[in-house]
Amino acid sequence: MKKVLVSACLMGKKVRYDGNALPQESQAFQRLTQLADIVTFCPEVAGGLPTPRPPAEINVADGDLVIAGKGKVISVNAIDVTHQFALGAQKTLDLCRQQNIEIAVLTESSPSCGSSLIYSGEFAGRKVPGHGVTTALLRQHGIKVFSQFTVEDALAELEL
Numbered sequence: 001m002k003k004v005l006v007s008a009c010l011m012g013k014k015v016r017y018d019g020n021a022l023p024q025e026s027q028a029f030q031r032l033t034q035l036a037d038i039v040t041f042c043p044e045v046a047g048g049l050p051t052p053r054p055p056a057e058i059n060v061a062d063g064d065l066v067i068a069g070k071g072k073v074i075s076v077n078a079i080d081v082t083h084q085f086a087l088g089a090q091k092t093l094d095l096c097r098q099q100n101i102e103i104a105v106l107t108e109s110s111p112s113c114g115s116s117l118i119y120s121g122e123f124a125g126r127k128v129p130g131h132g133v134t135t136a137l138l139r140q141h142g143i144k145v146f147s148q149f150t151v152e153d154a155l156a157e158l159e160l
């Protein structure tokens with residue numbers, strides 16, 4: 001059974017910024033949990049942030065730029081949490097390497113876990129194309145990242 005990294009909040013863990021989870025009930029997601037060996041992880045908690053926590057956005061709406069030191073993650077109350085986000089991303093990559101994980105299903109639009117859309121950095125509720133800090137680092141190292149909306153693609157990648 002292949003291992004798949006899944007965002008802890010998608011697996012029902014109450015680790016989101018607002019103290020809630022984001023459990024999934026789609027058939028594809030249920031199939032994934034039955035046919036893969038799920039490894040649950042939350043990069044923001046691993047990076048040292050509390051739950052609940054103020055929402056944060058990437059100021060340049062680009063996780064790759066944060067990793068390159070050219071962007072920051074700022075909370076809605078103007079605290080720079082770039083270090084915690086980068087640390088969480090690194091810990092996620094370390095986990096994937098230790099456990100030979102090549103596929104991840106992460107929460108769309110999160111500044112850590114988003115894989116096709118993230119918030120613009122203006123705290124205006126506007127999403128733009130881009131991926132979060134953890135997704136960016138994982139993709140830079142060849143790990144394929146999907147979201148709760150593209151689980152079928154993850155299953156196809158796993159040949160399940």
Ligand code: SF4
Binds near residue numbers: 010044
């Ligand atoms: Fe969920 Fe990822 Fe946010 Fe953690 S960092 S709460 S796993 S979306």
